Amino acid sequence: MPDDALVRRVRAELKVFTDWLQANGVKGYIGEFAWPNNYPSDQDRYNALAERYLEDMKAAGVTGAAWATGEWWSSTYNLSQYGKSGTSFLNTTRPQASILERHTDIAGIQVNGGEFGAAYGTTSTSTFSNVDPGVYNTAYHYDSQSTFDYLASRGIKQVVIPFRWERIEPTIGGPLDATEVQRLKDAITRAHNAGMDAIPMVANYGAYWLYDGSTGQGVRQAIGTSALSIADYASLWQKLSAALKGQAGIAAYGLMREPIGLPGATYRDQAIVWESASQAAVDAIRGNADTHELLVSGYRYSAAQNWPDQHPKAWITDPLNNFRYEAHHYWSSTHDGNYKSYDEEVSLAAAMGY
Numbered sequence: 001m002p003d004d005a006l007v008r009r010v011r012a013e014l015k016v017f018t019d020w021l022q023a024n025g026v027k028g029y030i031g032e033f034a035w036p037n038n039y040p041s042d043q044d045r046y047n048a049l050a051e052r053y054l055e056d057m058k059a060a061g062v063t064g065a066a067w068a069t070g071e072w073w074s075s076t077y078n079l080s081q082y083g084k085s086g087t088s089f090l091n092t093t094r095p096q097a098s099i100l101e102r103h104t105d106i107a108g109i110q111v112n113g114g115e116f117g118a119a120y121g122t123t124s125t126s127t128f129s130n131v132d133p134g135v136y137n138t139a140y141h142y143d144s145q146s147t148f149d150y151l152a153s154r155g156i157k158q159v160v161i162p163f164r165w166e167r168i169e170p171t172i173g174g175p176l177d178a179t180e181v182q183r184l185k186d187a188i189t190r191a192h193n194a195g196m197d198a199i200p201m202v203a204n205y206g207a208y209w210l211y212d213g214s215t216g217q218g219v220r221q222a223i224g225t226s227a228l229s230i231a232d233y234a235s236l237w238q239k240l241s242a243a244l245k246g247q248a249g250i251a252a253y254g255l256m257r258e259p260i261g262l263p264g265a266t267y268r269d270q271a272i273v274w275e276s277a278s279q280a281a282v283d284a285i286r287g288n289a290d291t292h293e294l295l296v297s298g299y300r301y302s303a304a305q306n307w308p309d310q311h312p313k314a315w316i317t318d319p320l321n322n323f324r325y326e327a328h329h330y331w332s333s334t335h336d337g338n339y340k341s342y343d344e345e346v347s348l349a350a351a352m353g354y
Contacts (some may be wrong), residue, residue: 003052004346004347004349005346005347005349005350005354006049006066006331006342006346006349006354007049007052007154008349008354009331009352009354010049010053010164010329010331011052011053011056012354013304013305013329014030014053014056014060014304014329015056016056016304016305016306016307016308017030017062017304017307017327017329018056018060018062018306020307020308020311021060021062021325022060023148024313024314025314025323026314026316026324026325027062027323027324027325028060028061028062028063028324028325028326028327029062029063029064029295029324029325029326029327030057030062030063030064030065030304030326030328030329031056031064031110031160031201031254031257031295031302031326031327031328032064032065032066032067032068032110032302032326032328032329033047033053033064033066033067033328033329033330033331034066034067034068034079034330034331034337035047035050035079035096035331035339036078036079036337036339037078037079037080037094037095037096038076038078038218038337039341039342040095042059042341042343043095043343045342046096046342047095047096047098047099049101049331050096050099051099051102053331054099054102054103054106057103057106057107058103058105058106060195061066061267062106063106063107063324064106064107064108065107065108065109065110065158065159065160065199066081066096066100066108066110067079067110067337068080068109068110068111068112069082069090069091069109069110069111069112069151070110070111070113070143070147071084071088071089071090071113071141071143071144071246072112072113072116072228072334073112074142078337078339079337080094081093081096081097081109082094082097082102082150082151083092083317084155086254087146088144089143089144089146089147089150090147090150090151091144091146091150093154097154100156100237101154101155101156101272104155104156104157105157107159107237108156108157108158108159108160108196108199109151109156109158109159110157110159110160110162110267111143111147111148111151111159111160111161111191111239112162113140113141113142114140114141114142114161114162114163114164114166114183114184114187114203115140115162115163115203115218115257116139116140116141117134117138117139117140118133118134118139118164118166118203118209119139119209119218120166120203120205121205121258121260121261122205122207122220122260122261123220124219124220125215125217125218125219125220126209126218126220127217127218128166128209128218129166129186129209129210129211129212129217129218129219130166130167130169130170130171130172130208130209130210130211130218131170131218132211132218133164133166133170134167136183140164140167141192142161142183142184142186142187143187143190144190145190145193145194145313148190148191148193148194148196149194151194151196152195152196152229154197156196157195157196157197157243158160158196158197158198158199158245158251159191159196159197159198159199160199160201160254161184161187161188161191161198161200161201162200162201162202162203162254162257163180163200163201163202163203164202164203164204165202165204165208165236165275166179166204166208166209166218166320168180168181168184168240169239170173171235172208172227172228172232173211173232173235174239175239176239176240176243181243184244184291185199185243185244185247188200188244188247188248188249188250189247189248189249191249192248192249196250197249197250197251198249198250199250199252199253199254199295200244200250200253200254201253201254201255201256201257201295202236202240202254202255202256202257203257204256204257204258204279205256205257205258205259205261206222206223206256206258206259206260206261206262206274207220207221207222207223207228207261208220208221208223208228209221210227210228220261222261222262222263222279223259223262223273223274223277224262224263224273224276224298225263230273230276230277230280231280233277233280233281234277234280234281234284235284235285236281236326237253237255237281237285237351238284238285238287238288240253241253241284241285241288241290242288245288245289245290245292250292251291251292251293252292252293252294252295252324253285253292253293253294253295254295254297254326255278255281255282255294255295255296255297256281256297257276257297258297258302258328259274259277259297259298259299259300259302260299260301262274262277262299267299267300267309267310268309268310269297270299270300271299271300271311274297274299275299275311275315278296278297278315278316279315279316279317280318281294282294282296282317282318282323286318288319291322292322293323293324294318294322294323294324295323295324295325295326296316296323296324296325296326297325297326297327297328298310298311298325298326298327299311301327303327303328303329303330303335304327304328304329305335307327331345332345333345333348333349333352335337
């Protein structure tokens with residue numbers, strides 16, 4: 001049976017990224033991809049699309065992590081592959097899990113919670129800030145040993161563990177918070193004890209929400225501005241690397257989730273700022289004699305389908321050549337988690353010419 005328009009669009013968008021990787025002779029990672037479970041009559045077709053997608057990833061030598069799971073997602077969250085039944089920890093599969101579990105040689109999963117209760121994207125002001133980061137186990141949370149054990153029992157080999165910059169470095173340029181570092185390390189240890197590797201990831205969208213005493217709000221300060229320099233970002237990674245490089249169970253570092261809203265007149269100008277910042281982070285990590293693999297996000301939410309528009313060519317220089325460029329790819333017509341029914345998505349893809 002020939003591919004429908006949605007399958008053609010999704011595969012073509014992935015190919016935009018994988019062709020760029022091949023042309024530049026570099027490796028890639030899809031750090032977020034997801035498909036829904038809230039259209040029961042469409043589940044087989046969405047799962048079949050996911051199967052084709054993962055096969056394409058494998059053929060291109062690309063690894064990645066599905067979005068998403070975690071103890072704090074609600075039972076109705078339509079993109080979660082695992083859920084809870086009568087417990088506080090994950091213990092059940094959801095309809096997407098069977099596909100993911102056939103491809104755990106190339107795909108892990110995001111385990112969310114450590115970045116919860118915070119501002120995100122380009123939100124300009126928030127009650128969240130470095131001074132008001134939220135209370136642990138009330139605003140945010142790292143999952144339990146039981147959850148990591150369950151994921152490992154399903155064949156998952158690698159998990160992404162996001163965390164927030166403001167919590168782990170509460171003063172820009174200052175020391176890391178020892179309690180927050182230990183919470184992160186403990187989560188990595190729990191994954192390692194279950195037999196999985198972890199990728200700690202800064203989940204900050206290229207910014208830091210800095211407390212403004214005059215308003216009592218957190219104000220978004222983007223990397224590359226006077227309030228948050230590229231050197232400040234590199235300093236964060238120098239300290240994180242020093243704290244984590246001896247930690248067992250780390251597969252890679254995720255340098256930044258979905259950078260966006262950096263200074264510059266055009267998206268390309270802004271992307272150049274991110275290219276400089278990510279290179280500075282790589283330099284800081286390698287300056288610590290830290291050999292971990294590095295995941296370097298693309299600019300503008302790391303969107304796979306727009307990747308060459310933001311980054312005409314590869315930009316990272318790593319003396320160890322141990323890094324992957326990280327794209328994100330959602331398959332809805334709006335390229336976010338708001339999926340329509342399968343037939344609606346096919347019609348929209350057809351209207352786009354696929």
